[in-house]
Amino acid sequence: MDDDGRYEQRVVWAVVDTGIGPLLLAATREGLVNVVFNATDEVRDKALSRLASRLDSEPVEEPGSPLLAEAIRQFEAYFAGERHFFELPLDWSLISGFNREVLRELATTVPFGTVVGYGDLAGRVGQPGAAQAVGMAMGANPLPVVVPCHRVVESGGGIGGFGGGLETKRRLLALEGVLPEPLF
Numbered sequence: 001m002d003d004d005g006r007y008e009q010r011v012v013w014a015v016v017d018t019g020i021g022p023l024l025l026a027a028t029r030e031g032l033v034n035v036v037f038n039a040t041d042e043v044r045d046k047a048l049s050r051l052a053s054r055l056d057s058e059p060v061e062e063p064g065s066p067l068l069a070e071a072i073r074q075f076e077a078y079f080a081g082e083r084h085f086f087e088l089p090l091d092w093s094l095i096s097g098f099n100r101e102v103l104r105e106l107a108t109t110v111p112f113g114t115v116v117g118y119g120d121l122a123g124r125v126g127q128p129g130a131a132q133a134v135g136m137a138m139g140a141n142p143l144p145v146v147v148p149c150h151r152v153v154e155s156g157g158g159i160g161g162f163g164g165g166l167e168t169k170r171r172l173l174a175l176e177g178v179l180p181e182p183l184f
Contacts (some may be wrong), residue, residue: 009055013048014063015039016072019079019175020168023058023145026051026059027067031089037164039155054094078145081175086146091098101125106170107147113176119157131155139163 011033013026024039024047025032033055036047047105048059062068070088075085088128105125110116116124118138119131127133128130138149144164152159164167173179 009057010067011051011055011057011059012062012065012067013051013059014061014068014072015044016066016075018075020164020171023075024048025068025071025075027065027071028055028091028093029067030091030093032071032146033091033094035144035146037144037168039116061150074147079175082128084176088146090143090146094142095140096125098125098127098133099140101118102134102137103141103147103149105151105152106149112147112148115151115153115178117156118152118160120150135161148172151176151178 009028011026011028013024015022015024021037024034024044026034030167034042034051035045036068039047052058061092063072074083074086074088078086092104095103102121102125106121107117110121114126117131119132121129122128122130122134134152138152139161141147141149141163144150150162150164150169152160159169159173169181174181
């Protein structure tokens with residue numbers, strides 16, 4: 001507790017090596033709060049600075065933390081092909097409004113091995129003309145992979161965009177059996 005008797009926000013983080021490169025995982029007492037692709041030193045430092053500012057707490061590297069241990073275990077199982085869904089508490093504090101609504105809908109209704117169109121997802125949240133806004137929500141997703149924005153594609157069959165890069169999106173969709181594995 002701090003001097004005013006309030007619980008201080010605690011943010012812990014670790015970098016996990018995966019089949020799509022290093023991922024930064026960050027958690028609070030509420031749950032997993034952030035997943036960051038391509039967690040090189042530079043990307044990691046920027047992400048941690050942003051987290052410190054947004055959550056008003058300096059993140060601490062603590063891969064053995066109980067707050068992260070289960071998340072790390074589930075990510076390892078997912079990338080090993082042994083897990084098809086995540087069962088983790090999530091801290092949604094980095095996202096709000098329409099974006100949060102869309103991401104929650106995605107997380108609860110688009111299972112492993114399936115995809116949904118941007119427009120279809122917009123319709124599911126009662127905004128059928130908001131496909132572009134759904135795309136923006138996917139780009140703002142603080143919890144990629146767990147909240148599977150890689151499963152959102154263009155209605156005409158295109159793969160669409162992806163904050164982690166299109167090759168990462170292809171690899172995630174291949175891992176889930178939606179796309180064939182790349183030949184090389």
